[in-house]
Amino acid sequence: MLHFLMRRxxxxxxxxxxxxxxxxxxxxxxxxxxxxxxxGEERDPxxxxxxxxxxxxxxxxxxxxxxxxxxxxxxxxxxxxxxNQPVTELMAEKLPVTIQLAVMSMIFALxxxxxxxxxxxxxxxxxxxYVANVVALSGLSIPNFWLGIMLILLVSVKWQLLPASxxxxxSEDFWQSLRTMVMPAFVLGTALAATLMRHTRSAxxxxxxxxxxxxxxxxxxxERVVILKHSFRNALTPIVTLTxxxxxxxxxxxxxxxxxxxxxxxxxxxxxxxxxxxxAVVQGIVLVTAVGFIFMNLLADxxxxxxxxxxxxx
Amino acid sequence: MPVSGTAKSQDLASADALLTxxxxxxxxxxxxxxxxxSVSLRVRQGEVLCVVGESGCGKSVTSMAIMGLLPGKATQxxxxxxxxxxxxxxxxxxxxxxxxxxxxxxxxxxxxxxSLNPSFRIGDQIAEAVQRRRGNSRTEALERAEVMLQRVGxxxxxxxxxxxxxxxxxxxxxxxxxAMALANDPQIxxxxxxxxxxxxxxxxxxxxxxxxxxxxxxxxxxxxxHDLGVVAEVADTVAVMYGGQVVEQGPVAEIFxxxxxxYTIGLMSAMPRLDRPGERLAIVPGTVPTISNMPEGCRFRTxxxxxxxxxxxxxxxxxxxxxxxxACHFAPLETHVKVSA
Numbered sequence: 028m029l030h031f032l033m034r035r036x037x038x039x040x041x042x043x044x045x046x047x048x049x050x051x052x053x054x055x056x057x058x059x060x061x062x063x064x065x066x067g068e069e070r071d072p073x074x075x076x077x078x079x080x081x082x083x084x085x086x087x088x089x090x091x092x093x094x095x096x097x098x099x100x101x102x103x104x105x106x107x108x109x110x111n112q113p114v115t116e117l118m119a120e121k122l123p124v125t126i127q128l129a130v131m132s133m134i135f136a137l138x139x140x141x142x143x144x145x146x147x148x149x150x151x152x153x154x155x156x157y158v159a160n161v162v163a164l165s166g167l168s169i170p171n172f173w174l175g176i177m178l179i180l181l182v183s184v185k186w187q188l189l190p191a192s193x194x195x196x197x198s199e200d201f202w203q204s205l206r207t208m209v210m211p212a213f214v215l216g217t218a219l220a221a222t223l224m225r226h227t228r229s230a231x232x233x234x235x236x237x238x239x240x241x242x243x244x245x246x247x248x249x250e251r252v253v254i255l256k257h258s259f260r261n262a263l264t265p266i267v268t269l270t271x272x273x274x275x276x277x278x279x280x281x282x283x284x285x286x287x288x289x290x291x292x293x294x295x296x297x298x299x300x301x302x303x304x305x306x307a308v309v310q311g312i313v314l315v316t317a318v319g320f321i322f323m324n325l326l327a328d329x330x331x332x333x334x335x336x337x338x339x340x341x
Numbered sequence: 342m343p344v345s346g347t348a349k350s351q352d353l354a355s356a357d358a359l360l361t362x363x364x365x366x367x368x369x370x371x372x373x374x375x376x377x378x379s380v381s382l383r384v385r386q387g388e389v390l391c392v393v394g395e396s397g398c399g400k401s402v403t404s405m406a407i408m409g410l411l412p413g414k415a416t417q418x419x420x421x422x423x424x425x426x427x428x429x430x431x432x433x434x435x436x437x438x439x440x441x442x443x444x445x446x447x448x449x450x451x452x453x454x455x456s457l458n459p460s461f462r463i464g465d466q467i468a469e470a471v472q473r474r475r476g477n478s479r480t481e482a483l484e485r486a487e488v489m490l491q492r493v494g495x496x497x498x499x500x501x502x503x504x505x506x507x508x509x510x511x512x513x514x515x516x517x518x519x520a521m522a523l524a525n526d527p528q529i530x531x532x533x534x535x536x537x538x539x540x541x542x543x544x545x546x547x548x549x550x551x552x553x554x555x556x557x558x559x560x561x562x563x564x565x566x567h568d569l570g571v572v573a574e575v576a577d578t579v580a581v582m583y584g585g586q587v588v589e590q591g592p593v594a595e596i597f598x599x600x601x602x603x604y605t606i607g608l609m610s611a612m613p614r615l616d617r618p619g620e621r622l623a624i625v626p627g628t629v630p631t632i633s634n635m636p637e638g639c640r641f642r643t644x645x646x647x648x649x650x651x652x653x654x655x656x657x658x659x660x661x662x663x664x665x666x667x668a669c670h671f672a673p674l675e676t677h678v679k680v681s682a
Contacts, residue, residue: 152414238455244410245450246470246521247443260460336460336505 028332028339035328039321046317047099051092054306082108099314105307107300114311117296124194125292128215128285129277131208135216136223136273141266143220144227148235149254159224166221175214175287182210192289211288215281219273226269230262237261263334268327275323279316356385358424359561360446360529365406365421365432370414374632377403377585379420381658384529384561389552391564391572391593393608394582395629400565403582404531407563408448409436425529443470447522451534453515457506463490464502467521489520493550512543516550523554530555533565548574569612573597578664581605584629584640587658591665601667603645639669647671 062078063070079085083094098105104114147159183191195204234240235258243257244250278293285294293312300308332338365380377399384390392400405411406418409432421432426445430437437446450456458466467489468482477485483502490498493516506514515535522530532551536544552575555562566572572579572593580590581602589602600606607625614620627644630636636643642652651670658666661673 238450238452239458241410242450242456242518243458245408245443245448247439248469249439257458261458337507
């Protein structure tokens with residue numbers, strides 16, 4: 028197992044390096060000059076030159092990259108050109124928001140997607156199966172922004188049940204925090220639930236016809252045990268992988284949903300940074316989310332060992 | 342052909358029937374012909390009944406129908422009465438309740454490699470069956486599992502309890518399956534080709550094991566097989582199936598020494614024999630018609646050398662000797678035997 032993990036980490040390293048080069052290079056290729064934003068209306072050539080020196084923009088690009096990645100390794104992602112705050116500080120502010128949203132969305136996705144997938148596999152070819160599939164397909168096809176706006180319109184404006192937007196930290200007011208987050212989490216979660224449901228269904232279908240499921244029935248076990256224990260346990264591998272990857276995506280931020288519900292998460296931070304040509308922030312966020320995504324992948328790999336005794340022995 | 346079980350047939354005749362299946366008829370949904378047609382079987386205490394036939398003759402489906410393991414979505418049972426434990430079940434409307442299945446009647450399968458759940462330790466898989474039945478604690482159930490592993494001849498049973506299926510060989514896995522099936526002391530064991538996937542020496546060991554356990558517990562065994570060697574080894578009684586019907590049944594010695602149905606005769610002469618080396622094996626000409634192409638009347642008549650117009654009438658199973666039944670208009674017909682022997 029250790030050997031396997033080491034190999035995975037070794038594969039992950041070049042991926043991270045490549046991503047960092049990409050992120051850095053893309054920024055340099057983009058048209059527009061962040062200093063024009065920074066220098067304001069005056070655009071005094073001397074001021075510009077001073078700023079160029081200060082942010083080392085006159086160095087060759089590889090040197091700039093090395094300086095940036097060197098600092099990044101030491102936990103310094105630079106400072107925002109706009110707010111002059113350290114990038115790490117900016118992200119540390121947004122991270123709890125994004126994680127709370129991601130966790131709540133994932134809970135929605137799991138609670139809806141997995142039971143629906145199991146049900147439609149067990150009831151394959153029946154009305155239940157068709158209904159579940161139609162609902163899942165709708166979940167996949169309805170754009171998040173539309174669902175979000177509709178929910179705001181109905182739940183917040185018309186029925187006045189939940190706040191339409193904003194964010195309250197968990198530590199400040201637990202219930203209010205959940206109340207503000209539940210709609211965006213639902214919007215994100217339902218879309219993921221549809222994906223999860225489809226994968227759960229196909230994994231379960233593969234397992235339900237297995238010989239050991241027949242053995243479980245022959246033992247006289249109840250249908251509940253046969254399905255939830257003997258079948259589902261063996262269908263878990265693809266579901267766990269998918270969950271880890273989806274969670275990685277959620278961490279990267281949900282730009283549209285965050286915009287609609289004005290949640291100050293990663294998605295909003297990165298969009299604002301792109302519009303402001305705030306290089307350091309964009310680079311920092313993309314790097315951190317990429318590493319996060321790779322970490323989730325690694326976590327999925329580790330789960331294989333927990334789930335599959337055949338791998339554990341080796 | 343040396344045949345065991347002859348000595349026992351006297352005792353068996355007086356033994357009580359443990360399980361009786363009457364008139365089982367079923368079809369797969371969407372098809373117009375029955376895959377199993379009016380099959381009746383009886384297993385007595387301590388008896389090994391072998392159901393033999395080619396692939397697709399309905400022997401496995403019959404055993405699954407008894408266990409209630411056929412998917413209700415895909416199969417339709419139109420008749421069938423199961424008598425077991427002094428109770429009757431109409432298989433057309435219901436199946437064995439889960440309290441009976443796995444407790445009084447247990448089953449082992451053809452594929453030991455895939456019949457155990459790869460995600461759970463074998464000790465837990467055996468214990469699970471026990472625990473649910475007897476309301477034992479997990480520890481007690483695991484102790485029972487250990488005893489069972491010992492009984493089916495697995496060395497170091499205590500350590501093996503913690504093994505996962507992938508750590509065991511095919512023969513070991515089939516032993517585990519048997520341990521699991523017999524953990525609740527069932528009265529009937531259904532074994533669906535339990536040795537087909539195993540190599541020959543392991544085959545013999547598993548058959549010996551089943552026979553020993555039968556002698557120990559007095560359970561009745563319904564064994565499905567296409568291997569006449571296995572039949573000669575373990576059977577007391579034989580039922581020959583063709584095209585979803587029982588065409589001949591009787592004591593094993595009768596079937597081997599005095600086969601009456603042309604299909605049985607064909608099967609017997611298709612068996613390789615050590616006492617006649619180098620001889621070309623006889624074959625039953627043609628192939629089994631698909632279910633939708635089954636002929637009216639006697640289902641074997643398209644392949645039968647003796648078929649006449651009379652065979653368009655479906656022959657009924659009738660006695661030709663004590664306990665020996667044949668479904669052929671011409672039985673008992675000495676000429677059949679003479680022609681092929």
